[in-house]
Amino acid sequence: MSSGSPVAKTTIEHRGRGSREWLFPLLLLLPAVGLMLALYAYPFVSSIYRSFLVKGEGAVTLANYAKARQLYLRDILFSLEVSLLSTTIAAVLSIALAAYLRMATGRIAKMVGAVYRLPIFIPFVVVAQMMNTFLAPHGLLNVFLAQLHLIDLKAPLQLFNWKGLTFSFVWKQAAFMTLIVLSGFKMIDDSYIEAARSLGARLPRVIVSILIPMSLASISVAVILAFTSIMGTFTLPYMIIAGEPTTVTVDIAHRVTYFGDYGVANALGTITYLMVSFAAIYYLRYTVRKSIYEVQEG
Amino acid sequence: MSKSRLLTRAGEAVLLIVLCLIIFGPMTGLALWSIALRWYWPHALPQVIGPDYWLQALGLQKSLAIGAVSIMGAFKTSLIIALISVVLVMAVAIPAGYVLAKYSIPWKSAILLLFLLPQAFPQQPVFVNLLLLFNKLGLAGTVPGVILVHLIVGLVFAVWISSATFKSIPPELEEAARSVGASRVTAFFRVTLPLAAPGLLASAVFVFLTSLDEFTGTFFIGLPFVTTLPMLLYSSSGYNLQFASVIAIILLVPSILFMVIIERFLKAEYIGGMGI
Amino acid sequence: MPALRLVNLTKRFGKTVAVQDVSLEIRDGEIMTLLGPSGCGKTTTLRCIAGLLSPDEGDIYLDDRRVTDLPPEKRGIGLVFQNYALWPHMTIYENLAFGLRLRKIPKDEIQRKVSEVLATVRLSGFEQRYPRQLSGGQQQRVALARALVIEPSVLLLDEPLSNLDAQLREEMRFEIRELQRKFGITTVYVTHDQAEALVLSDRITVLHGGKITQVGTPKDIYNRPSNKFVAGFIGLTSFIEGTVVGFDETRGYAIVKTSDGLEVQARSTGLHSQQKVTLAVRPEHIELLPGSQGLSRAGEVNVFEGVVLRMAYLGDTIDYRVRVGDWVLRAHTSTNMVLNHDEKVWVVLSPDQITVIPE
Numbered sequence: 026m027s028s029g030s031p032v033a034k035t036t037i038e039h040r041g042r043g044s045r046e047w048l049f050p051l052l053l054l055l056p057a058v059g060l061m062l063a064l065y066a067y068p069f070v071s072s073i074y075r076s077f078l079v080k081g082e083g084a085v086t087l088a089n090y091a092k093a094r095q096l097y098l099r100d101i102l103f104s105l106e107v108s109l110l111s112t113t114i115a116a117v118l119s120i121a122l123a124a125y126l127r128m129a130t131g132r133i134a135k136m137v138g139a140v141y142r143l144p145i146f147i148p149f150v151v152v153a154q155m156m157n158t159f160l161a162p163h164g165l166l167n168v169f170l171a172q173l174h175l176i177d178l179k180a181p182l183q184l185f186n187w188k189g190l191t192f193s194f195v196w197k198q199a200a201f202m203t204l205i206v207l208s209g210f211k212m213i214d215d216s217y218i219e220a221a222r223s224l225g226a227r228l229p230r231v232i233v234s235i236l237i238p239m240s241l242a243s244i245s246v247a248v249i250l251a252f253t254s255i256m257g258t259f260t261l262p263y264m265i266i267a268g269e270p271t272t273v274t275v276d277i278a279h280r281v282t283y284f285g286d287y288g289v290a291n292a293l294g295t296i297t298y299l300m301v302s303f304a305a306i307y308y309l310r311y312t313v314r315k316s317i318y319e320v321q322e323g
Numbered sequence: 324m325s326k327s328r329l330l331t332r333a334g335e336a337v338l339l340i341v342l343c344l345i346i347f348g349p350m351t352g353l354a355l356w357s358i359a360l361r362w363y364w365p366h367a368l369p370q371v372i373g374p375d376y377w378l379q380a381l382g383l384q385k386s387l388a389i390g391a392v393s394i395m396g397a398f399k400t401s402l403i404i405a406l407i408s409v410v411l412v413m414a415v416a417i418p419a420g421y422v423l424a425k426y427s428i429p430w431k432s433a434i435l436l437l438f439l440l441p442q443a444f445p446q447q448p449v450f451v452n453l454l455l456l457f458n459k460l461g462l463a464g465t466v467p468g469v470i471l472v473h474l475i476v477g478l479v480f481a482v483w484i485s486s487a488t489f490k491s492i493p494p495e496l497e498e499a500a501r502s503v504g505a506s507r508v509t510a511f512f513r514v515t516l517p518l519a520a521p522g523l524l525a526s527a528v529f530v531f532l533t534s535l536d537e538f539t540g541t542f543f544i545g546l547p548f549v550t551t552l553p554m555l556l557y558s559s560s561g562y563n564l565q566f567a568s569v570i571a572i573i574l575l576v577p578s579i580l581f582m583v584i585i586e587r588f589l590k591a592e593y594i595g596g597m598g599i
Numbered sequence: 600m601p602a603l604r605l606v607n608l609t610k611r612f613g614k615t616v617a618v619q620d621v622s623l624e625i626r627d628g629e630i631m632t633l634l635g636p637s638g639c640g641k642t643t644t645l646r647c648i649a650g651l652l653s654p655d656e657g658d659i660y661l662d663d664r665r666v667t668d669l670p671p672e673k674r675g676i677g678l679v680f681q682n683y684a685l686w687p688h689m690t691i692y693e694n695l696a697f698g699l700r701l702r703k704i705p706k707d708e709i710q711r712k713v714s715e716v717l718a719t720v721r722l723s724g725f726e727q728r729y730p731r732q733l734s735g736g737q738q739q740r741v742a743l744a745r746a747l748v749i750e751p752s753v754l755l756l757d758e759p760l761s762n763l764d765a766q767l768r769e770e771m772r773f774e775i776r777e778l779q780r781k782f783g784i785t786t787v788y789v790t791h792d793q794a795e796a797l798v799l800s801d802r803i804t805v806l807h808g809g810k811i812t813q814v815g816t817p818k819d820i821y822n823r824p825s826n827k828f829v830a831g832f833i834g835l836t837s838f839i840e841g842t843v844v845g846f847d848e849t850r851g852y853a854i855v856k857t858s859d860g861l862e863v864q865a866r867s868t869g870l871h872s873q874q875k876v877t878l879a880v881r882p883e884h885i886e887l888l889p890g891s892q893g894l895s896r897a898g899e900v901n902v903f904e905g906v907v908l909r910m911a912y913l914g915d916t917i918d919y920r921v922r923v924g925d926w927v928l929r930a931h932t933s934t935n936m937v938l939n940h941d942e943k944v945w946v947v948l949s950p951d952q953i954t955v956i957p958e
Contacts, residue, residue, distance in 0.1 A: 047426065047428045047429060050422040050426040050428050051422075051428060053418035053419065053421065053422045054418070054419050054422050054423075054428070054434065056414075056415045056418075056419070057415045057416060057418070057419035057438075057478060057482060058419070058434060058437065060415060060474060060475065060478060061437050061438065061475070061478065061479075062437070064453065064471060064472075064474065064475045065437075065440065065441060065449060065475050066437060066440070067452075067456070068448075068449045068450075068451075068452035068453045068455075068456060069440065069444070069448075069449050069452075071452045071455075071456075072448035072449060072451065072452045075452065075455075125338070129335065131335075133332070133335040133336060133338075133339055134335065136339055137335075137338060137339050137342060140339070140342055140343060140346055141342060141346070142582065143346050143579065143582075144346065145582060146532075146578040146579060146581060146582040147575060147578055147579070148536030148538070148553070148574060148578060149536075149538060150536065150538045150553040150556055150557065150571075150574070151353075151536070151556075151571045151574050151575050151578075152349075153560075154353065154556060154560055154567050154568065154570075154571040155349040155350065155352060155353050155571065156349060157560055157564070157567070158349075158352040158353055158355075158356045158564060158568060159348060159349040159352040159353075164352060165348060165349075165351060165352040165355070166348065166352075168366075168367045169348070169367075171367075172367060196345070196346075196349070214682060214684065216680040216681075216682055216684035217684045217686060219649070219651050219671065219678065219680070219684070220678055220680065220684040220686075220745070221686075221697065222650075222651075222670070222671040222672045223649055223650075223651075223671050223672070223674070223676055223677065223678040223746075224672075224697055224698030224701065224745070224746075224749055225672045225673075225675075225698055225701040225702060225749070226672055226697075226701055227672055230701065234686075234697070235686060238686075238688040238689075239686065239687065239688055241688075249443075250442065253442070253443060253444065253445065256445055257444070257445025257446060257447055259447050259538070259539045259542070260538045260539060260557075264557065264560060274445070274447050277447055277448065277451060278447075278542070278543075281451055281454070281543070282546075287451065287452075287455060290448070290451055291448060291451065291452070293448075294445070294447065294448025294451060295448070297445045297447075297448070298444055298445065298448070301443070301444060301445065304443075305443035305444055306443075308439075308442070308443050309436060309439055309440075309443050312435075312439055313432050313435045313436055313439065316423075316435050317431060317432065317435070
């Protein structure tokens with residue numbers, strides 16, 4: 026470090042020039058990067074690598090994938106369907122809610138703004154337990170609907186399947202997505218909206234033609250993070266879904282805890298990677314570019 | 324007030340009511356179950372209520388009849404793991420966040436990428452393979468093993484939040500300190516760090532809660548020997564809804580408190596990873 | 600018939616009154632500037648006209664039609680913003696066609712109208728570009744074109760030039776003026792820049808603290824400010840306070856005596872003896888004479904002895920601050936008139952170029 030030398034006390038170096046200027050920051054980064062490499066990157070790569078290995082055989086093989094396909098094709102499709110459905114519903118709801126919060130003023134809007142975000146911080150395990158009591162055949166939802174005479178309690182809604190799972194995912198993710206989309210909407214200066222209104226645009230037109238296209242970046246980040254998170258969530262389907270079909274994440278746990286079969290578990294894991302890969306790559310490129318750009322700006 | 328405005332207000336009120344039903348409905352279910360001593364189908368509300376499960380859970384009452392145990396053991400385990408995780412994570416994340424915010428360094432994109440991967444891809448397969456590794460190292464089923472998992476989950480958020488915090492501090496402030504004779508280290512500790520304190524504190528509380536609520540990693544690495552609160556919640560949810568509801572509320576309250584107090588410090592994108 | 604009429608307009612934000620009891624008539628085809636410092640209520644007034652804010656009291660009439668409760672999209676008013684507000688995700692063509700499409704105008708007519716208006720703002724051929732590919736001045740011309748293409752009854756401009764650099768700003772002043780004449784459109788122009796207001800307005804409304812302080816032609820406002828605020832806001836005006844002690848009947852001047860004993864003569868308009876007044880003098884109306892030259896005129900009417908306090912080159916002129924008695928006067932002289940700090944100087948004020956503002 027240069028602080029000991031008398032010269033350094035009176036001059037301010039340019040950042041990033043010369044070899045010693047980047048050695049010190051790299052040292053500061055080392056513990057974090059080391060931990061990430063050992064405890065994240067290594068198992069990440071190993072999960073892909075091991076998906077091609079079968080116990081006792083040395084060669085690389087596709088046997089695990091064949092077995093995964095044979096046993097879990099239905100669950101793989103189920104995961105994809107539920108993730109797409111939940112993400113789509115949550116996206117539509119969150120865009121509508123964010124548009125409302127962006128445009129509305131007054132006390133009701135403030136209250137809506139305070140209430141909608143409650144699910145954001147509630148951990149999945151608590152959401153799961155909540156939905157366990159709420160969605161059960163004898164749960165609060167069915168009782169409530171029966172009080173309104175919308176259903177007969179003798180034939181309650183059966184919700185411990187894709188319906189309840191989708192409801193739970195939307196419940197949890199729509200709030201988070203609204204927060205991100207709203208932060209995008211808020212970055213749009215009022216004048217862009219006012220210009221459209223003065224030219225004759227009503228509210229729905231403003232949302233479709235101005236708000237959404239001008240915050241596509243925020244919206245896609247929200248959609249991608251929600252989709253990835255839903256696809257990778259283990260807790261909620263594990264605690265909510267009764268019977269078949271279930272999600273790939275639950276299958277992975279079964280494979281590991283009941284059979285100790287890491288090969289098929291990793292094949293399923295790699296399949297979940299593939300299912301989010303388009304979204305993930307877009308997100309990574311976008312965020313890395315943005316971070317580097319921001320540093321150079323600052 | 325004009326007619327169209329009245330209509331708008333009415334529409335807004337309906338929106339608020341529907342939203343409240345959807346958000347508070349499941350929470351109400353949880354609250355009712357935590358105090359329900361007898362609730363037979365098809366009654367709309369519990370027939371007998373009482374604080375018995377709460378008392379039992381908090382170790383204030385010991386009754387064999389309701390089949391619930393004390394949560395105090397799991398609570399202690401959770402607390403110890405969370406506290407150690409926070410200290411370790413912050414010690415590593417603060418310097419890393421500072422460097423990522425203030426320096427241009429070689430391999431920067433690769434390093435950023437490394438810290439973004441856990442957000443972009445499902446984490447469960449990583450935990451599965453950590454289990455393999457920890458089996459070999461004798462860390463599986465131990466508290467240190469669980470702490471290491473929580474470290475990884477918390478580290479990513481801590482690095483991003485502290486990096487964002489440092490980025491928001493104008494570099495001129497530190498440069499001004501150095502121009503009047505402060506060394507780089509002095510400038511950091513006397514100028515930048517105090518300004519960053521609120522953001523770093525938010526990040527620490529966030530890491531604490533992430534650890535407290537962490538499920539998937541603990542499930543693979545910790546079971547069956549390390550029982551944290553979420554594990555206890557999971558294992559009781561199958562046979563004892565009341566007891567599970569009590570634990571869920573205990574986990575719920577700090578999360579909501581945290582959100583109310585500290586949300587303004589956080590960028591929206593980092594919040595999504597809570598309690599994976 | 601006025602094209603736009605504001606009647607007792609009042610707008611409050613919480614406890615602060617942003618606009619207070621403003622009544623104003625804007626004639627068909629004129630360009631009216633709302634001028635004042637920030638917080639004077641000019642933008643709030645503009646936003647009430649546009650329908651982006653609803654006034655707490657008062658009414659707005661467009662061509663004698665009451666529009667106070669109409670939302671902005673139903674008023675047919677063109678709006679131009681300080682930041683241009685061109686939608687970045689649309690091409691120039693799409694920006695301009697936006698309002699026309701909402702009016703269900705056939706496609707070929709939209710195309711015709713867009714290329715026509717682009718030609719008038721000298722941007723033909725820019726249809727397929729995106730706003731970020733244009734310079735600030737070009738973007739501002741597109742913003743103008745977007746507002747004009749829907750043929751609004753009134754055009755509102757909110758500080759449209761303040762994001763441009765000084766040279767471009769001056770060019771655009773004339774350009775806006777010319778476009779406005781060409782279209783003959785009733786225009787309300789909001790600015791805090793008095794030079795801008797003087798150059799391009801038919802009439803100016805000076806606002807202060809949410810109230811109208813003076814309405815008049817640029818010439819009126821500049822030469823006959825009705826109060827101290829207007830005089831001070833428009834140009835760098837120096838003030839001298841005193842009491843009317845007599846009159847020079849033959850020349851029509853009032854004699855004003857200050858507390859420190861100066862006697863200043865100024866053109867009198869309906870003043871009476873013992874009235875307290877403020878005299879306002881613009882910097883270009885103050886003549887400075889160096890010691891040797893001035894000495895010969897000592898004792899003449901409106902010639903005073905002073906001391907140079909400070910000087911600053913402004914390129915084409917020199918800005919002096921001169922102390923005369925208890926008063927500090929700002930004077931602008933040509934650059935060959937060089938006086939030093941602390942130098943003695945003679946100050947000559949022409950009685951015809953002093954504005955008398957009664958208390």
